[in-house]
Amino acid sequence: MGITEIKNILHAMPCVKYLELDILCEIDLVDGHQWESIAINLIRFDFRFRVVRWSACDIAKTNHLNSFRTPFWLEQKRWFVAHDNCKPLTIFTIPRFMPKDLEWPSNNTIEDCTTDIFKPNNYVEHLNLFPTKQSTQVENNFDLRTLIKDKPRLYSLNICNPLSFNILHDKVVYEQIRTLRFSFEQDQSSSSSSFNPEQICAAFPRLECLNISVESLQALCVFIDRLKYLSDAYFRFNFSIKKLCCWRRQRMTRQWFIRHSRRLSHDRYFTSAITDHSVRLWMSDKKESSSSSIFKRIIKWSNK
Template sequence: NVRAETEYGKSNRISSVRINFIQRRLKFDYICYYLRPEQVISLIFSDDNMSDQVIVFQRYFLYFKYQFINLRCIKFIRTDDILFDLPYSVSALTFQGCMYVSQRIVETIVKQAKSLTYLKVDCIHLLQSIDITFPSLTYLHICDVGMKIFCCFLKENESSFNDYHLSIKNLRSPIQHLKLSIENKNFIDYNSIFNFDYLSHCLTNLTLICLINKTFSFEFIQHYLIQLLNLKSLTIIIKLDLIDGKQWEEFIRKTKIIKFNFQFILSESITFTQNKSILLDSFRSVFWLKEKYWYVACNKHRSNQNTQIYVYSIPKFLPTCINYTKDYYPPLSTVPSNDEQRIFYSKYIEHLCLDFNKSIDDLPRNYRFSHVNSLNLIGSTLPSIDNIMSIVDLNQIKELDISHIKNISIGEIHLLLEHIPNLNHLIFKNFIPLFKPPSHIYSFTIEKWKLSDDLNLFCRMFPHVKSLKIYINSLEMMIELINRLKYLESILVWYNFEKHVPFISMNWLRRNIPRL
């Protein structure tokens, strides 16, 4: 099995090709061969790691509908095909990024109408052609990507948001959990966005992400939300004309809401001259800090030439990608000092960047990031291990980027790696001759490859690599890497492929790479 993907960049005509090899297919075959269908309750298909998963799966299970008698949930994530005739037991369906089988998705949803309790789709247009009751559907998620796709199906004519509500209303379902993301700029009837009165008897959890360039007032939002009599959980992202914690406190007291998360964006048309801490004063009342223990943070966000004020609940909307020496972290907040380690430093951080070219004297030494996945170190030289460990727990790091350390020796790299036992992905700027990585690190990125670099030496020093991202200077180099690195499962190469596009194909790859 081979999957090749091509991505073209806008600068220097550089593009990338990604290839996944037979090992992923072997693992998939192994699972299918030993799988006991009657024991399976959930299936997830994704073509991201292996192409045609659904088709291969169907070859193993010709009578899928009658074999998986206890199946409850199926997710299709960016697949080119879907399973069409599903067991009656399936009550939860997710379709994410399956753009080429939209009609089959609609037909599948309709077939499961009686048993469906959970539905996640990319696009509201998938529901517009459905005219059947879903008596058990309690969870509906129309995700953010879907609205972008939906915009492509709309004509240039402006559309009313009432049509959006009508599609949900026509399902005639007792929806309790509703999650919507609104990005379509063609809507003209913004006044009906919050009008969920047709769900007032059943809706308990509402997540509304409103990403349009429209500023709303608190009074407008309150008018509609107060009608949702059974609402217990509210998550909202929206642009407001005014942010006042006292108003939201009074509103919450009138409702049954026990969970409230928000990200309020103060309109850029408003000149904010007060100190940001004053903006948070209305969120420091007994209600926020003692009754609910709901903490709020505030920062500025620059977008193009505009500067916007963000006020958001934490930890829900805390960033997971942090440039520690550039961003103001932790942000100004209402969190008590004795709770800062838990809220700001013990939470999961996807990516942490430490720039040692800048002063770090002001960083609070009594706090430390304890759960970081990816660490990027920047500086003219590698800082001391003790210095790094005083900021971040290296035991949790899975990915390390040292491509921005200008001067680093092989000994320094090995010393650093000894303190990162769970590392599996290492990022270099250039190939470092004579550096032999530890065997437990199997994934690498090399951003630049010089003409003087020795490919033979690389293959000898990195024989166990399973995943590789690398800049190449010829197609011959790509072929040699693939043929010589026998454990390689996935490779992403950057190269100017434009002049080779007419003859590069899957057949060409198979002719030149015997292992495919």
């Protein structure tokens, strides 16, 4: 998309006050000076320009970003711009297009920004924990509490690091985490590489979504019964310990959950998808159950 096309669109809609552009473009579109006359009457202007052809040096990148450091951008409008080192090169307004996903070890790709007011960690919502290149137990030790403490909006964790089993040893409670995913199969040959279901439930008591491999059907029931806010759960079965023949003997059905889970025996408003290798459950959480109970009492009172 070129500047001429954008001008024509805005000319046809003279009353536009709020504009957002998320487009592929040529580098000549990334010029704050030419945008000043176009955006002068806008109340809000957000953009993410992904440059399709870019072979310039770092100095050229800085010069393009400097065009958004004029008094018009920084003082009059207070619109702030950043660029990253991803491919394609992306130049965007913040906080609207501030990256919300982060990897550890860090992959913070924001190279420069027209202001230091906004801190990238303040906008992180999802954290991926990957193994380091060394992939040894010592090198992959990290303090989860330290990683989380400066990220007030973080609610989702994806643990892709099979050597990170000691992150819960300090019994810290991570109440801000609502979604937890373990993107690897546990190695049952090592006693040190296994999470205790009770330990996970104690560390993440506010979980609403969980994706994990389990060693036994008992562990599955622990998660369902202990995590009272859990509403979306996906359990993968680790057949290195739980043999397929044992799994089939169980004949797991909806009635099996009602018989073996304390929570589901009382609240049967759940849906299940069961295969030979996994179970997916959609359940009502405590809030929904409470709301439903209140609604029923209101209806009953109205009928009286």
